[in-house]
C-alpha cells in the first residue's frame with residue numbers, strides 16, 4: 001500500500017494506531033465486554049511486561065542496501081503466506097459485533113492472511129468456513145474432557161477445510177480477572193461463544209434438553225468440558241492420534257515444554273501467555289522466546305503472540321527466532337469500533353508498516369531478518 005491509498009483511509013477518519021482503536025472500542029462497548037477484552041489477570045503485571053519486553057530491543061538499521069523490492073512472505077507446513085502474521089483465536093466475537101467472527105474471517109480471506117478460529121467462537125466453524133471459501137484457516141481447540149467430543153470437533157474442522165489445529169493448553173482454568181469480577185461479567189453465561197458446541201451432534205446428544213430449550217444447562221455443560229483441569233501430556237498424545245492435521249500447541253513459555261510438545265507429536269508451537277490474561281506475574285513472551293528457539297533448534301515452526309501491536313514488534317519477534325506472530329487485541333478493538341472496515345484497516349496498516357520497517361532497516365526480505373537486526377539495551 002502506498003501513501004495515496006493510506007490517505008484515503010485517513011479521509012475516512014479511521015484510527016491508525018493501536019491505542020486509538022482501543023479508545024474507540026472503550027467508547028462504543030459497554031463496560032462488561034470492553035473489560036473482558038482489555039483486562040489481564042490479577043494486577044496486570046504480565047500484560048504490561050509483554051509490552052515492556054519489546055522496549056529492551058532496538059533495531060539497528062543497515063544503510064545503502066537495495067530495498068526496491070520487498071518480500072514479506074513466510075512458509076509454514078509447506079504453505080506460503082503473504083505476511084508473517086495470522087489473526088489470533090479470539091472467542092465470543094458477538095460481544096464486539098453482531099456478525100462476530102464472520103467479519104475477521106472475510107477480511108482475512110480477502111487479504112490472504114490466515115485466520116485462527118476460536119473454539120469458543122459465536123459462529124460455528126462451518127459458517128465461518130463458508131465465508132472463507134478456499135482461504136487458509138486453522139481451528140483452535142480447548143481440549144474437551146470428553147474424547148468423543150474432541151474427535152467430533154477435529155473431524156468437523158477437517159471437513160470444513162481447516163488446515164491445522166491449535167491446541168490451547170494455558171486456559172484449562174480461567175485466570176483471575178479482576179475487571180470481569182468487578183463487572184460481574186462472563187460472556188459465556190449470556191450465551192456468547194457457543195457456536196461450535198451448540199452445533200455439535202456429539203455435544204447435543206449428551207444433553208437432556210437441546211440448547212434451544214435449556215440454554216443455561218447447555219452453557220454450563222460446555223464450560224465444564226472446556227475447564228479440563230485434568231489435561232496432561234498423555235491427553236495431548238491422544239489428540240495426536242485423532243487427527244492427521246498439523247497440531248500446534250499454544251500457551252507455553254518454558255523451553256522444556258517446547259521439547260515435550262515436540263516429543264508428544266506437536267508440529268508447531270505457539271509461545272503465548274494468552275495476552276497476560278491467565279497467569280499474572282508470568283514471564284513476557286518476548287523474554288521467553290530466545291530460550292525456546294534454542295530448545296526447538298529449528299525442528300518445528302515457532303509462532304509467538306502477546307503484545308504484538310505494530311510492525312516493529314513483528315520484526316523484533318522474527319529477529320529473535322519466531323517464524324510468525326499472532327495478532328490479537330488490535331483486531332478485536334477494530335471489530336468493535338468499526339466492523340469490517342476496522343479489521344480491514346488494522347490488517348492493511350500492519351502489512352504496510354511491517355513492509356516499511358523491513359525496508360528502512362535495510363532488508364528486502366524476511367529471510368534477511370536475524371538477531372543482527374537487534375541490539376539489547378538497558379531499560
Ligand SMILES: Cc1cc2nc3c(=O)[nH]c(=O)nc-3n(C[C@H](O)[C@H](O)[C@H](O)COP(=O)(O)O)c2cc1C
Nearest residue numbers: 037088089090091118168274275306307308328329
Ligand atoms: C477477548 C479475548 C478472547 C480470547 N479468546 C481466545 C480463545 O478463544 N482461544 C485462544 O487460544 N486464545 C484466546 N485469546 C488469546 C489470544 O489468542 C492471544 O493469545 C492474545 O490475545 C495475545 O495477546 P494480545 O492480544 O495482547 O496481543 C483471547 C484473547 C482475548 C483478548
Ligand SMILES: CCCCCCC(=O)C(=O)O
Nearest residue numbers: 091120142223226227277
Ligand atoms: C473453556 C472456555 C475458556 C474460554 C476462554 C476464552 C479466552 O480464551 C479468554 O477469554 O482469554
